[in-house]
Amino acid sequence: MGEVDTAFIQEPLNRAKLCVIEAEEIPVIDLSPITNKAVADSSSIEGLVKEIGFACKEWGFFQVINHGVPQSLRENIEKASRMFFGQSLEEKRKVSRNERNAMGYYDTEHTKNVRDWKEVFDSVAKDPTLVPLTTDENDDRLTHWTNSSPQYPPHFRNIIKEYVEEMEKLSFKLMELIALSLGLEAKRFEEYFMKDQTSFIRFNYYPTCPNPELALGVGPHKDIGALTILAQEEVAGLEVKHKADQEWIRVQLIPNAYIINLGDIVQVWSNDAYESPEHRVVVNSEKERFSIPFFFFPAQETEVKPLEELINDQNPSKYRPYKWGKFLVHRFNTNFKKRKEDNIQIYQFKIK
Structure with a gap:
């Protein structure tokens, strides 16, 4: 990618600090009660639901261990990611995305009109979507x-397919726990994902950056979907803004853990009981970084709105409904080029 040019330079307010705050208090949740029958009982599951509820309310971010995803599968896909991005630019561009199809390789993604210091390869979970x-x-x-x-x-393709299947299993388990933490039936969210879901997997490559204090791998943003499951390798870089004090907190590396964050859809479904957290990715001048997020998205025909069970006279609906498919396509169409207008956001559907 060469030297930092003006397209990558962040506003001073958004630039990464050289002094990093690492927070051990970002919840680390053991999923053994739902992945290991030997320790599964009603008491342990109830405790797990409470942990999930606390993490969702206080952070919108947490890490999970003992999640049931085979370590060998994760190692295979991380190796494949490195091999893909290790190719020449000419080879990678043979599978570039275009105006008609959002899937493939590209290196021009923008977050809030500033170019991200990264390369990406996207792949839908259900082909075609x-x-x-x-x-x-x-x-x-x-x-x-x-x-x-x-x-x-x-x-x-086979490696991706096998990995995506595991990500979907984990996503459904997590959505059940989130539903229970909101006082809903465990399977409450399942109907939105069982048919024609729009989920996708992304491979991120963050090259070394000569001026990491000026550029970001991904600028400050919130995820638009329901849930994100992130695998990051041995180089940290993900930071979350803690809503209590508005400080940027570096998410620590835990071997074989997955980082989970809520997206805007859960914020709307929960009628603001839970909030989609703002986060970003920093880069550095010494080490390249790889990560693999899985974005759990509902079917395109889904009408996103607060759930009726969570609305009452004391807590009226805080959002107007919006069509997920239209929202998704708008974001994909505008994320990889600079634009004049602001990107579509859920706050535009907020009832004032």
């Missing part, structure tokens, strides 16, 4: 996003 053709609310036409198939590394 049905999405609206345009963002026009009056246009009912649909299209498909399909996966690119790199020639290298070998069997990349």
